[in-house]
Amino acid sequence: MSALVSVRGLTRVFDVSKPWLNRVLERQPKALLTAVSEVSFEVAERSVYALVGESGSGKSTIGKIVVGLLPPSGGHVEIAGVDLATETDGARVDAVRAEVQMIFQDPYASLNPRWRVRDIVNEPVRARGGDTAGLAERLLQQVGLAAEDADRFPHEFSGGQRQRICIARALASGPRLIVCDEPTSALDVSVQAQVLNLMSDLREDLGLTYLFISHDLTVVQHMADTIGVLYLGRLVEEAPRDRLFEAPKHPYTRMLFDAAPRMDGFGREVDPPKGEIPDPINPPPGCAFHPRCPLAMERCKRERPEMRSLGATRVACHLAE
C-alpha cells in the first residue's frame, strides 16, 4: 500500500497575544500557542487513519492543515505527492484539491440555511465548472436520502439526515481522501450507528481513504485501521488498531484507556488520572506528559522523547519497551 497522505514534521503555531497596545502598556510578551508540534505520520491509500486526543491536542488543527484550510507553520503535508502549501503548478494543485474533502462536526453549522440541498451538494463540482445534471439526486440516494430531498432546505432535516447531506457534498467531487472531524459527536447513538455504517459502506464501495478525527475511543476502535494518539499537539503513539488496544505502550494512551467509561464496567472503581492537560502556551519542558506521568524520571523533564519504532508501534516515550 502506498501512502496517500504524508505528514512530516508538521508544526502549527498560533499567535494568541493581546493587541499590541495592551502588550506595551501591560509589558507582556507575545503569547504563542503551539497547537501542533512536529507531527509525522502517513495514511495509506484506502485505509482509515484515526487521530484521537482530548481537547487541545491539536487533532482538528491537523485536519484543517491537511485539507488546506490552514497553512502550516513548519513541516510538510503531501497528498498524492503534492504539497498544497508550496506547489507552484496550478494544474496539480487543482487536481489534488478535488480529491480532498472534509466532513465537519456540527451538521447544523456546516450547511448554508439559505441554500437548497441541491445547490449545497452540487457546490464542489459547480465551483470547478463541472457538470452537475442529476448529480445531487444520485448522491442523495447513495447516502440514504430521497432524490426529492434535493429541493428542500437544511432546516427540514434532522441532525443525522444533515450529516448525510454533508457526506453527499463531500462525495460530489469524487474525492479519494475525506477528512472527518468528529463526524458523529453531535449525533445520538442510534443515529451515530446509521452514519458510521454509511461511512463504512461508502469506503468499501468507492475505495475512499479517511482521516478520522475523534475523541471517542469506542468510535475510533470501530472505524480505524491505524490510530495515532495526540497529546498537547504531539503524536505520542501510533499503532494498528488491535495492537494499540491490546498493548498500549505510552503511559498517556494507557491512562486514556483506563479513564474511558466502559459499558461493561459496572460499579468499576476507576483510579482517576491526576491533573489536567497543561497550558499549551507554556508547555512543560521535555516530555509534555511528564507532570502527569506515573513513570516520569529526571530525563523526561529535560529531554523531549523522539518517536521510535517498537514492532508495528511507534511511540514517543523514553521508557516504553
Place this chain on the structure above:
Amino acid sequence: MTTPVLSVRDLVVEIPTRKGLLRPVDRVSFDIAAGEILGVVGESGAGKSMTGNAVIGLLDPPARIAQGEVLLSGQPIQNIGREALRRLRGKRMGMIFQDPLTSLNPLLTVGEQLTETILEHLPVGNAEARRRAIAALEEVGIPAAAARIDSYPHEFSGGMRQRVVIALALCAEPELVIADEPTTALDVSVQAQIVALLKRLCRERGVAVMLVTHDMGVIAEAADRVAVMYAGRLAEIGPVREVLTAARHPYTAGLMASTPLAGHGRRRLRQIPGAMPRLGALPQGCAFHPRCDRAEARCRQDPTPRVEDCGGRAACWFPLSAPADRQEAGA
C-alpha cells in the same frame, strides 16, 4: 421500607402551543433512595432534562406540571409555590448543570457564590460560612482551596469549574442532587475524575443522585439503577447491570447494540431505523412501534403502556425475555 428521598408518581409535563398540547414528559414514575444513583438515559428530546427540571421546579413557562406528584422525602413539592420551592432548592435539592461556565456567575468570585448559598440556607455567620466554603472546595478536590477561593470562575479550567459547581450544589448538604449531563462538556480524563467524585460524595453523604446523561458508559460505571426514556415516556427501569446486559425493552436493546463496544472490532453496528418522533407528531399507539421490529397490532392501537402496566420493568407489551445477543443482533 424507608421513604425514598425522591418519589415521582405519574408525572406529566405539558407545553401548550399554537399547534396543540405537547407532552415532553408523560406519566413517568420512579423512586430514588438515599445514597443511590439513578441514571436517566435517552437520546436528545427523550425528556430526560425536562424530567429533572420538573422535579426541581425549574420548568420554563409555558411548560408546567399538569399531573402527578413529586415527593421529596414523602412531602409533595410539585405545587408548593415559587417562593417555597426557591427555599428548597440549594437547601434540600442541589443541581449540577452541563456547562459549568454558564451556571456560575462570572462577576462574583467562587467564594462569594459559595458563601452566599451557605448564608442563605444555613444558620451560620460570615466567618463560619467562609470556612465551610473552603472545606467544600477542598472536599471536591480543588488544590490550595484557601488561596483559590477568591478567584473568578474564568480563572479555573473546565474540570475545576465543574468541581466548583458540585461544591456549590453540595454546600448546603442537600438530600437530593440532580446532575444534568455533568461530564458531557469535559474530556475523558477529567470526566473520570468527576464521576469518581460524584460516586464518592454520594456514598459518603448518603445523597440521592439523579444522573441525567446520554453516555451509557458513564451510567454503567456510576449508576445503581437506570431509567431509559423514549419520547417522554419511561421505556425501561431496573438495576443497571440487568438493564444493560439483558434489556427487556426493544428500544433499550437497540440502543445497546448500536453503541460501538470496546473490544468488538469492526463488526457492523446494528441500527435502529428512523429517528425519535417529534413531540407534535407522536404516532398512535406505542411511540416506539414504527421503529420496532417486534411491533404487532396491539402496539399500533393501544397507547404506550406504563412500566407499571407491564410488570414494573419495561413499558412494552411484548418484552424481550432472553438476554439479547449482541453478536446475533449485529449480524
